[in-house]
Amino acid sequence: MLILVPKHELFNPVSSKKSLINYVNNFVELSSEETHQLESSFEEVKVKKRQFIVQPGFTNMHRAFVVKGAFRAYIITNDGQEHTLQFAIENWWISDFNSYIYQHPATLFIVALEDSTILQIEYNQEQELKKSNHKFETFFRIMAEKGLAFEHRRILFNLTNSAEARYENFLLNFPNFVNRVPQYALASYLGMTTEFLSRIRNKRIKKS
Amino acid sequence: MLILVPKHELFNPVSSKKSLINYVNNFVELSSEETHQLESSFEEVKVKKRQFIVQPGFTNMHRAFVVKGAFRAYIITNDGQEHTLQFAIENWWISDFNSYIYQHPATLFIVALEDSTILQIEYNQEQELKKSNHKFETFFRIMAEKGLAFEHRRILFNLTNSAEARYENFLLNFPNFVNRVPQYALASYLGMTTEFLSRIRNKRIKKS
DNA sequence: TTTTTTTCTTGACCTACTTCATTTTTATTG
DNA sequence: CAATAAAAATGAAGTAGGTCAAGAAAAAAA
Numbered sequence A, B: 001m002l003i004l005v006p007k008h009e010l011f012n013p014v015s016s017k018k019s020l021i022n023y024v025n026n027f028v029e030l031s032s033e034e035t036h037q038l039e040s041s042f043e044e045v046k047v048k049k050r051q052f053i054v055q056p057g058f059t060n061m062h063r064a065f066v067v068k069g070a071f072r073a074y075i076i077t078n079d080g081q082e083h084t085l086q087f088a089i090e091n092w093w094i095s096d097f098n099s100y101i102y103q104h105p106a107t108l109f110i111v112a113l114e115d116s117t118i119l120q121i122e123y124n125q126e127q128e129l130k131k132s133n134h135k136f137e138t139f140f141r142i143m144a145e146k147g148l149a150f151e152h153r154r155i156l157f158n159l160t161n162s163a164e165a166r167y168e169n170f171l172l173n174f175p176n177f178v179n180r181v182p183q184y185a186l187a188s189y190l191g192m193t194t195e196f197l198s199r200i201r202n203k204r205i206k207k208s
Numbered sequence C: 001t002t003t004t005t006t007t008c009t010t011g012a013c014c015t016a017c018t019t020c021a022t023t024t025t026t027a028t029t030g
Numbered sequence D: 001c002a003a004t005a006a007a008a009a010t011g012a013a014g015t016a017g018g019t020c021a022a023g024a025a026a027a028a029a030a
Helices: A013-025 A032-041 A097-102 A123-132 A134-160 A163-173 A183-190 A194-207 B013-025 B032-041 B097-102 B123-132 B134-160 B163-173 B183-190 B194-207
Strands: A042-047 A052-054 A062-068 A071-076 A082-088 A109-112 A116-122 B042-047 B052-054 B062-068 B071-076 B082-088 B109-112 B116-122
Touching: A013 A032, A013 A042, A013 A062, A013 A116, A032 A042, A032 A123, A032 A134, A042 A062, A062 A123, A071 A183, A082 A183, A082 B134, A097 B134, A116 A123, A123 A134, A134 A163, A134 B082, A134 B097, A134 B134, A163 A183, A163 A194, A183 A194, B013 B032, B013 B042, B013 B062, B013 B116, B032 B042, B032 B123, B032 B134, B042 B062, B062 B123, B071 B183, B082 B183, B116 B123, B123 B134, B134 B163, B163 B183, B163 B194, B183 B194
Parallel strands: none
Antiparallel strands: A042 A116, A052 A109, A062 A116, A071 A082, A071 A109, B042 B116, B052 B109, B062 B116, B071 B082, B071 B109
């Protein structure tokens, strides 16, 4: 039997928080009390396409979990060029990590690439959670370790591969991202120009 | 009053472990019992120049803290080229982090650049420490977060700067490393050839 | 649906960095 | 302290990828 749900309830706080709890439970086992504690530490926020959740000069006060939608974290250099550090879609975390953990002004822009829903926790609340319960400390430790391991793989891959190989690798590892991020943003993530990525893509199409 | 100490005692287990305890105390405050617990979890190992502590194909069983000396972590690609992921000198940690945290076979070589002394903890012992005491969990969480923040800065810097600027930046940020790592290794860390780094250096000398 | 803005494509030319081969310098070993 | 090996320097030629400019396509706004 099919139940019709009004559109605005599809990502209401209750269901969106389920996806976070589900995620966290992959790494630590939460009791019902801990589940409640975690849920009440996060706030649901809707973000429209092209809206910024982090901007240079302002300290990044929140760590965000993407429930729905897509984001991009990037820097703009003096000469006006954009360079992408990170993308995030459903079930990924995003922040200006240097700004967040050191509580310094951000250097990154973080912008929504689609209308999105995030769950965000405030810096002080996160400190509270970690201090009050070993399990939450463990969770954030695992997140940081996985993040670090990921960036090690990325750095090595970037050092050892050509622009074309980097693109091929991205396609292979993140097929879900490719059609949701603009080409110029992907190019700047992979360390090449949008023109050059365009040529790589067209060469591929002609081959197949 | 000056006390003369036989050379072989300068880095005996007691004093080398002090440097680790000192380091850890920068991030969490250890009781004397916790200090003892931490000390007894680490083993001192002397490593001769050119000796490997991690090799591809073998799982990296230890996390190492450098008490004295210098190390280099690098990969060798199919075409024989070396690419450096990390250096470590006194008070830095080194491991094939992906191999260590996932307990998978390593892809990196880690080699001593000088006769060195490390303190190493075994994977299972580290898990024990973290499980048994919230404070140790916190410590390793902070290590991972700082590592991740560092690599974010590195990736952004690499994306946004020329070979020459990357070298200048390394000089500025890590003056202690420069004279202790071979040029070809530094070049491969910075993502350029040793020939090109040689030219950059000579251009600098002529300028000044 | 039309207009406007943003993104992508394509061609022509350019340059930062690589490759290869040889010599010089520095470090290691017997 | 020779002899040998490893690392660094240097020149000449090559190329992966960048820049710039203009048009085409797609998306957003009106």
